[in-house]
Amino acid sequence: MQNMRHYVIMAVLVVVVAVLTYSGLNSLGLMPVAASAQALPIDWLFDLQVKAMAFFFAVVIVPLAYSLIVFRRRDGDTSEGEHIEGNTPLELTWTAIPLVIVIAMGYIGASNLAQIRAVDPQAAQIKVTGFQWGWRFEYPQGFTSNTLYLPADQQVVLQMESLDVLHSFWVPEFRLKQDLVPGRITEYRITPTRVGDYKVRCAEICGTSHAYMEAPVKVVSRADYDIWVADQTAQAQAAAAASAGQPDAGRGRTLYEESGCKACHSLDGSKGVGPTWKGLFEESVALADGTSVTADEAYLIESIKMPGAKTVEGYPPNAMPSFTYLKDGQVADLVAFIKTLK
Numbered sequence: 001m002q003n004m005r006h007y008v009i010m011a012v013l014v015v016v017v018a019v020l021t022y023s024g025l026n027s028l029g030l031m032p033v034a035a036s037a038q039a040l041p042i043d044w045l046f047d048l049q050v051k052a053m054a055f056f057f058a059v060v061i062v063p064l065a066y067s068l069i070v071f072r073r074r075d076g077d078t079s080e081g082e083h084i085e086g087n088t089p090l091e092l093t094w095t096a097i098p099l100v101i102v103i104a105m106g107y108i109g110a111s112n113l114a115q116i117r118a119v120d121p122q123a124a125q126i127k128v129t130g131f132q133w134g135w136r137f138e139y140p141q142g143f144t145s146n147t148l149y150l151p152a153d154q155q156v157v158l159q160m161e162s163l164d165v166l167h168s169f170w171v172p173e174f175r176l177k178q179d180l181v182p183g184r185i186t187e188y189r190i191t192p193t194r195v196g197d198y199k200v201r202c203a204e205i206c207g208t209s210h211a212y213m214e215a216p217v218k219v220v221s222r223a224d225y226d227i228w229v230a231d232q233t234a235q236a237q238a239a240a241a242a243s244a245g246q247p248d249a250g251r252g253r254t255l256y257e258e259s260g261c262k263a264c265h266s267l268d269g270s271k272g273v274g275p276t277w278k279g280l281f282e283e284s285v286a287l288a289d290g291t292s293v294t295a296d297e298a299y300l301i302e303s304i305k306m307p308g309a310k311t312v313e314g315y316p317p318n319a320m321p322s323f324t325y326l327k328d329g330q331v332a333d334l335v336a337f338i339k340t341l342k
C-alpha cells in the first residue's frame, strides 16, 4: 500500500513534467512557417517525435529525481541496500515495449516518406545549377533566372546539378533538403502552398563564400507566374536577337554579378580569393612560373575558359573553377566588361 503511493505520485509527476517539457519546447518556435504541401506530414511527424521525447525524458528523469530525494540515506542509517538479482518480467517488459515502439515509428516514418514523395505527373520541371557560390535556374521555356519563381499549389520537380563540389538545396519553409552532387542529377519535388518571399541557402560547407550562397525564392500565384514566364521569355528572345553581333559590357557586368565571379574578383583594386579586375586589361601580369604576359583579349578568354592554363603569381593554382557552361558570346561580354575597368 505504502509502495502504491510512490507509484501514483511518480505517475502524476511524469505527466506534469512531460506536458511542461513539451509545451516548453513548443514555445521556442523552432520552425519557420510551413510553405509547402510536403511540410504538413513532416511537421506532423516532428511534433509526434517531440511529444515522445518529452514523455521519455519525464519517464527517466522523474523516477531518478524522486528516488534521489525520497529514498535518500537518513542520518545514522548505516545499513546495506537491498540486494536485487534480476527481474525477468521487468526485463521482458522493457524489451517488448521499445520493440513495438520502434517498429511503429519505422512504419509511420515510411508512410510519411511516401506522402512526401508522392509524384504528380503534371509537375513542372526546372533545372537548378549550384556552383561556387551561387544558384542558377533554367526554365523549360528557354530562359535563365537567378531568382527561383514558383507557382503556388503546383508541384514542381527541380533537376539539380553541381558544377564543382557538393552543395545542398535548402529552403527551411519548404522543410525538404537535397544535396547537389557533381556528375549526377538529383531531384527535389515540392508543392509550394504559400505565396511569399523565401530564400534558398546552401546547406553544405562548400568553400570560402559558402555563407553567401543564397538566392531569392518567390512563390507567386499561378496568374502572376504565367505573366512572369511570358515576360522572361520575351526578354530572353530580345537579348538573343540583340547579342547576335556585339559583345556588351553591361551584360558582362550582370554575368560578373550573377555567375559567381564577384565572389573572388573585386572591381576596386582590393585582393580577394582571385586578383582584382581593376586596370587588368593590357596590364602586364606576372605568372607563377616566373614569366609574364600581357592581359590582352586572348589571355582573358583563356583565363576564363581554361583557368588552369596560366596561374597568376601569388595565387594558388586551380583555385578558380572552370566556367565551361559560359557560351563564347558570354565570355566576350565578360571581356568587354573587364576592358571598361580602368
Ligand SMILES: [Cu+2]
Binding pocket: 130, 131, 166, 167, 168, 202, 203, 204, 205, 206, 210, 213
Ligand atoms: Cu554550396
